[in-house]
Every structure is written in structure tokens, then in C-alpha cells.
Amino acid sequence: MIDRIFGWDIGGAHLKLAVVEDGIVVAAKLLPCATWRGIAELRQSITLALDGLPVAMRHAVTMTGELTDAFADRPTGVAAILDLLSELIPVERIAVYGVGGETLSADDARTQPNCVASANWHATALHVARRVTDGLLIDIGSTTTDIVPLRRAGVAARGHSDAERLATGELVYTGIARTPLAAMARRIPFAGRSTAVMAEFFATAADAHRLAGTLPDGADLHPAADNRGKTLAESRARIARMVGRDAAAASDEAWRGVAASFLRLQLNQIEEAVDLVLSRADLPPDAPVVGAGVGRFIAAEIARRLGRPYRGFDATLSLADPGVASLAVDIAPAVAVALLLRDA
Numbered sequence: 069m070i071d072r073i074f075g076w077d078i079g080g081a082h083l084k085l086a087v088v089e090d091g092i093v094v095a096a097k098l099l100p101c102a103t104w105r106g107i108a109e110l111r112q113s114i115t116l117a118l119d120g121l122p123v124a125m126r127h128a129v130t131m132t133g134e135l136t137d138a139f140a141d142r143p144t145g146v147a148a149i150l151d152l153l154s155e156l157i158p159v160e161r162i163a164v165y166g167v168g169g170e171t172l173s174a175d176d177a178r179t180q181p182n183c184v185a186s187a188n189w190h191a192t193a194l195h196v197a198r199r200v201t202d203g204l205l206i207d208i209g210s211t212t213t214d215i216v217p218l219r220r221a222g223v224a225a226r227g228h229s230d231a232e233r234l235a236t237g238e239l240v241y242t243g244i245a246r247t248p249l250a251a252m253a254r255r256i257p258f259a260g261r262s263t264a265v266m267a268e269f270f271a272t273a274a275d276a277h278r279l280a281g282t283l284p285d286g287a288d289l290h291p292a293a294d295n296r297g298k299t300l301a302e303s304r305a306r307i308a309r310m311v312g313r314d315a316a317a318a319s320d321e322a323w324r325g326v327a328a329s330f331l332r333l334q335l336n337q338i339e340e341a342v343d344l345v346l347s348r349a350d351l352p353p354d355a356p357v358v359g360a361g362v363g364r365f366i367a368a369e370i371a372r373r374l375g376r377p378y379r380g381f382d383a384t385l386s387l388a389d390p391g392v393a394s395l396a397v398d399i400a401p402a403v404a405v406a407l408l409l410r411d412a
Contacts, residue, residue, distance in 0.1 A: 075406025084399035188401035208363030
């Protein structure tokens with residue numbers, strides 16, 4: 069009998085599902101899921117994700133969707149997500165990942181919400197640590213960046229909760245798609261002057277990466293800031309608003325330069341956090357950077373700057389088809405929780 073496990077990473081903006089059979093990743097799905105709008109959005113996405121898939125006897129679950137403003141607080145969010153899963157999946161088949169690496173039943177997870185809330189980063193880190201021994205995991209998604217030191221085949225993070233990880237630099241709230249440009253820079257060079265950036269949700273990191281040609285396919289699944297299209301011209305118009313102008317005020321090349329300035333500042337923000345984490349991690353000089361998430365190309369660049377070897381998350385996996393590799397890396401926590409459950 070095939071040992072089939074579904075790995076779920078239930079986020080506030082995306083739903084990620086990995087299918088693992090006998091330890092081999094055979095399928096991966098990434099769906100937009102605006103959990104912040106309410107539990108009905110999540111129900112629709114989970115139903116869509118399950119459509120056409122065979123039955124799995126075990127479901128490994130991790131989540132970050134509990135922190136969205138659809139819920140009054142995190143315990144309420146954890147309970148609501150688990151209640152929904154229990155309606156759609158036999159509850160005895162659900163195993164929820166805890167931030168210490170433990171597995172909890174759905175009932176136990178409801179009583180320990182702080183243990184299972186926002187634990188997805190730890191699952192990815194523990195899976196990688198068991199395969200590379202020493203290294204630095206950099207998982208860059210559409211919204212956030214996780215920076216996790218790995219030492220002696222274990223997770224050497226200082227923080228465990230979101231609050232602790234923000235304070236230690238191990239969680240950086242910047243990603244390659246959903247981050248507002250206003251959160252990436254207060255001032256930007258334009259036409260030979262330093263101009264203030266408008267603190268408005270006019271444009272996102274996806275617009276800047278689109279103009280720079282670094283936005284991966286499938287990375288930008290939600291509507292644009294102005295609910296218009298996602299052509300280069302429409303991205304230029306949104307970025308121009310950030311500095312109080314219309315796109316016609318400058319050349320296409322000038323707007324590409326503005327986008328590049330935003331992205332350099334984003335890279336600097338991540339790199340500063342990496343330096344902070346490395347300053348206390350005591351990693352061997354040849355310990356690699358392991359890149360995951362849709363923004364892993366930034367992790368590869370940071371590895372180059374650090375003079376460290378780079379490995380992709382896919383190097384830690386057995387894959388049924390090389391075509392699954394890219395999406396499996398995009399949804400690393402979902403893959404990791406499934407494989408960790410099998411290991412357990």
C-alpha cells in the first residue's frame with residue numbers, strides 16, 4: 069500500500085499543498101487564498117486543492133493564516149482553521165506541526181495554539197537541518213523572509229514566536245510580491261534628487277520585480293494594488309504614483325531604475341538581517357546557504373556575496389518528476405511537514 073501524505077501550509081494569502089508518496093514528492097499545488105476575508109475563502113481553496121486528488125490517510129498541517137484579521141486573535145484563528153479542516157478531512161487523519169518539531173492531534177492543537185501558530189518556518193528548517201547538518205536557510209516568499217541558522221543537524225534559531233523572530237532578525241517582513249513599496253523605502257533617488265516615497269498602497273514588490281525582469285512565473289497571484297492589470301505599463305504607472313508622478317513624466321528606462329532602487333533596498337534589508345543572524349550562529353565557513361520560496365534567487369545572490377556555497381531546497385528532496393521541483397521549492401513548508409510526518 070502506498071504511504072500517501074498530504075502536507076498543508078495554510079497561509080493568510082496562499083494555500084500550499086504537497087503530495088508525498090513513500091517519501092517522494094509527486095505533486096504540489098499553490099493557490100491564492102485571501103483568508104483575511106473570512107473562513108469561506110479558505111474553505112473554497114481547500115476544496116479546490118483536494119479536487120482530483122486520491123485519498124490520503126495522513127494530513128500534515130502547518131499554518132500562518134491564524135494571524136490574519138479575519139480572526140480576533142490567534143487562538144481563535146487556530147481553532148477556526150482546524151474546525152474547517154475537520155469538516156473536510158477525517159479528524160483522526162490530521163497531524164498538526166508544533167514549533168518544537170512535535171506532532172499534535174487536531175484536538176491537542178486547539179488547546180496549544182501558541183505551539184502550532186506560525187510554525188511553518190520550523191518545519192522547513194528541521195527538514196533541511198537533517199540533510200545538510202550545518203547551514204543557513206533563507207526562505208523568501210511573496211510576503212516574508214525566514215532566516216534560520218542550522219547547526220549540528222538541528223534548528224539553531226533564537227526566536228520561536230513571530231514576535232521573538234522579528235526581534236532577532238530571523239523573520240523579515242518583506243517578500244517579492246505582496247510587500248508594499250512604501251514598506252521598502254522612505255526615500256528613493258529620482259531624476260538626480262532624493263525624493264520621499266508616498267506612504268500609500270499604490271504599488272508592491274511585484275511591480276518592481278516585474279519591471280526588473282526578476283518576478284518568477286506564478287509568484288504574483290493576487291490582484292494588483294489598484295486592481296488593474298499586470299502589464300509592464302501598468303506596473304510603471306503604479307510605481308510612478310509612489311513618487312507623486314504619472315508614468316509619462318519619465319522614460320521607461322527611468323522607471324526601471326526606480327524599480328531597481330527599491331529592489332536594492334529590499335536586498336539590503338534582507339542582507340542586514342542575514343548578517344545579524346550569522347553574527348551569533350557560529351556556522352562553519354563552508355556551511356551553505358539553502359534557498360527556498362519563490363524569491364530564492366535572492367538567497368542565491370546573498371550566498372554569492374557571502375562567499376558561501378548555495379544549495380536549493382530541491383536538493384534535499386526525492387522527486388517523482390523534475391517538473392515538480394520548482395513548485396515544491398515554492399511551497400517548502402508544505403513539503404517539509406509531509407516528509408517530517410513520514411520520518412516520525
